[in-house]
Amino acid sequence: MNFILFRMHSTWIAVLVTFLMTALAKSADAQILQSPSPTNNNSASVLDNLTPNPNPLQFPTNPEEVRVRGIVPITLNQALELARRNNRDLQAAQFQLERSQSALRESQAALLPNAGINGNLTNSGDGFFGGSSPSTTSFNGQAQINYDLYTSGNRQANIRFAEEQVRIDELNFENQSLIVDLNVATQYYNLQGADEQVRINRAAVENAEASLRDTQARLQAGVGTQFDVLQAQVNLADAQQQLTNSISQQRIARRQFATLLSLPQSVEISAADPVSLAGLWQPTLEQTIIQAFQNRPELPQFLAQRNQAEQQRRQALSQLGPQLGLTGNYSLQDRYNDSLSVADGYSVGLQANLTLFDGGAARARAAQSRANIAIAETQFANQRDLIRFDVEQFYFQLQSNLDNVQTSTLALTQAREALQIARLRLQAGVGTQTEVISAENDLTRAEGNRVTAILDYNRALANLQRSVTSRTRR
Numbered sequence: 001m002n003f004i005l006f007r008m009h010s011t012w013i014a015v016l017v018t019f020l021m022t023a024l025a026k027s028a029d030a031q032i033l034q035s036p037s038p039t040n041n042n043s044a045s046v047l048d049n050l051t052p053n054p055n056p057l058q059f060p061t062n063p064e065e066v067r068v069r070g071i072v073p074i075t076l077n078q079a080l081e082l083a084r085r086n087n088r089d090l091q092a093a094q095f096q097l098e099r100s101q102s103a104l105r106e107s108q109a110a111l112l113p114n115a116g117i118n119g120n121l122t123n124s125g126d127g128f129f130g131g132s133s134p135s136t137t138s139f140n141g142q143a144q145i146n147y148d149l150y151t152s153g154n155r156q157a158n159i160r161f162a163e164e165q166v167r168i169d170e171l172n173f174e175n176q177s178l179i180v181d182l183n184v185a186t187q188y189y190n191l192q193g194a195d196e197q198v199r200i201n202r203a204a205v206e207n208a209e210a211s212l213r214d215t216q217a218r219l220q221a222g223v224g225t226q227f228d229v230l231q232a233q234v235n236l237a238d239a240q241q242q243l244t245n246s247i248s249q250q251r252i253a254r255r256q257f258a259t260l261l262s263l264p265q266s267v268e269i270s271a272a273d274p275v276s277l278a279g280l281w282q283p284t285l286e287q288t289i290i291q292a293f294q295n296r297p298e299l300p301q302f303l304a305q306r307n308q309a310e311q312q313r314r315q316a317l318s319q320l321g322p323q324l325g326l327t328g329n330y331s332l333q334d335r336y337n338d339s340l341s342v343a344d345g346y347s348v349g350l351q352a353n354l355t356l357f358d359g360g361a362a363r364a365r366a367a368q369s370r371a372n373i374a375i376a377e378t379q380f381a382n383q384r385d386l387i388r389f390d391v392e393q394f395y396f397q398l399q400s401n402l403d404n405v406q407t408s409t410l411a412l413t414q415a416r417e418a419l420q421i422a423r424l425r426l427q428a429g430v431g432t433q434t435e436v437i438s439a440e441n442d443l444t445r446a447e448g449n450r451v452t453a454i455l456d457y458n459r460a461l462a463n464l465q466r467s468v469t470s471r472t473r474r
Contacts, residue, residue, distance in 0.1 A: 050074075050082055050263050071254075073272035076188050079261060083184045084177070086262035093176040097169040104162040110155045113147035113326075138335040145328040149350075152321025157314040164308045171297040171304065178297070178466050185462040187257045189455045192271045194246070194253040196451045201243040204444040207419075208236035211436055214426075228433035235437045239444075275451055277405070278458040283468075285395050291468035292391045298383050306376035313369035319362045323353040387467065394463040401457035408450035415439070415446035 050072065074082070084090065119141035148155065212232040218224030254268045263269065283291065293299065327349050334342040355362075422439040425431025 050086075050261070050267060050269075069266050071268045071270050073270045075272045076185065078272075079184050079188050079257075079269075080181055082261045082263070083180050087180050087260070088262055090173075090176055090180050093169070093173040097166070097173050100162070100165045100169040104159070104166050107159045107162040110148065110158065113145050115143070115145045117141065117143045136335055136337070139333070141332040143330045145326075147326045148323070149326050150322065150324040152318040152323065153314050154318035154323075157311040157318065161308050161311040161315070164304045164311065167304045168301055168308075171301045175297040175301070178469060182462055182466045183260060186459055187253075187260055188271060188273075189458050189462075191250075191253045191257050191269075192273070192275050193451060193455050194250040195271055196275055197246040197448065198243070198250050200444055200447045200451070201239065201246045203447075204239040204440065205236070205243050207440045207443075208232065208239040211433070211440065212236050215433055223429070224433075231433050231437060235440070275454055277454060278461050281395075281398055281461060281464060285392065288395060288464065288468055289388055289391050292387050293384065295468055296387050298387070299380060302376050302380040302383060306373050306380070309369045309372035309376060312372070313366045316362050316365035316369060319358070320355055325351040325353075327351055391464065391467050394460045394467070397460040398457060398464060401453055401460055404453035405450070405457060408446065408453045412443075412446040412450050415443040419443050 119139065121137070121139050123135055123137045212229070212235075215224055215228045215232040219226065219229055254270065258268060261269075281288075328347070330344070330346045332342065332344045419436070419439040419442075422431055422435045426433065426436055
């Protein structure tokens with residue numbers, strides 16, 4: 001019992017040491033990328049080569065254009081940078097933000113007066129046949145200016161509604177950025193898992209081939225049986241089938257990741273980072289929940305929608321209030337060759353309007369807006385509860401997967417030792433080929449379990465980081 005506890009303790013220390021070494025290596029890589037070194041230039045050139053065609057309507061028409069010409073290994077940081085450059089969902093969110101900003105400028109134009117001029121030049125006479133009077137040419141010009149002095153709050157409510165829409169689209173862009181980062185990290189870990197599964201299955205095929213050779217040699221030496229050979233052949237066939245399936249899944253994962261990053265049609269990528277723990281989470285569960293409430297953009301979005309509904313309510317009620325406007329007009333008239341001077345004139349006035357009765361339409365629109373306010377408040381409360389559930393879910397997954405990393409690391413060490421013992425027992429004549437095959441399968445399964453535990457931990461960590469990412473630090 002003491003020996004087992006010692007082994008678990010030493011394995012846990014090994015996991016922490018491995019993580020610290022990985023963290024130091026990543027820190028060193030980050031410093032290298034930040035310095036003006038050849039590595040940084042190579043990284044920039046890699047990202048530039050993976051930039052797609054800027055024309056979104058372009059599509060290939062030649063098989064050569066979609067034939068993969070190479071596989072480019074990239075790191076997770078490079079993948080995140082590519083996604084921020086190329087992801088089309090993020091670009092669409094940026095276009096929505098620009099559209100709402102233009103709409104805000106349109107609503108703010110109501111703060112200034114409208115001015116315009118018009119004029120016409122006319123030539124007239126008696127007619128083409130039989131006319132005795134000479135033709136005359138005249139000019140008429142007019143300039144107008146209009147300004148709404150008082151709108152019962154309609155103008156201010158319209159501007160504030162547009163401001164809230166800009167706020168919503170800003171938060172939507174931020175949320176979309178977080179979603180893209182999370183999706184990239186998740187897909188990158190999936191790609192790492194596919195690569196590792198190919199490596200594990202390829203090693204399993206090599207082990208099965210070695211066992212088959214040993215079994216055939218024992219049969220030729222007269223110390224083995226044909227049954228052992230058949231067992232080894234079946235085991236090799238199973239391993240080859242697993243390898244074939246994992247290679248197919250690897251290619252699918254690469255293409256899926258390329259689609260997420262909007263890469264050129266002729267490029268595939270692979271994961272350059274090794275499979276390792278992405279970091280440790282220090283805050284407690286309660287601290288994580290509070291940070292998520294403070295930083296998640298979904299909650300301010302619902303508050304902005306509530307404010308929009310309030311402005312719509314004010315817009316509706318403003319139609320029942322008085323409307324006061326200022327108008328100004330200046331006109332100019334001149335008939336040429338009539339020995340008269342230019343005639344001009346002006347007018348300035350106030351226009352007032354008050355709706356006495358509209359059948360209750362304005363108050364009905366205001367009631368609809370009040371209902372929208374209540375809906376936004378309800379959605380806020382629902383989203384708050386969902387955020388807490390997400391945080392707790394990924395926090396618990398993070399803890400359990402960290403324990404699984406420790407357990408799977410110990411199991412992997414034990415599986416390797418068990419395979420060595422099984423082979424020694426077979427060579428000594430006290431074991432069977434079935435024990436060797438079982439030990440090989442256990443080793444393959446243990447390697448896969450450890451990779452799965454690490455990548456599941458990294459996925460849970462990515463979700464937690466997405467939940468509490470501060471907007472001020474992005």
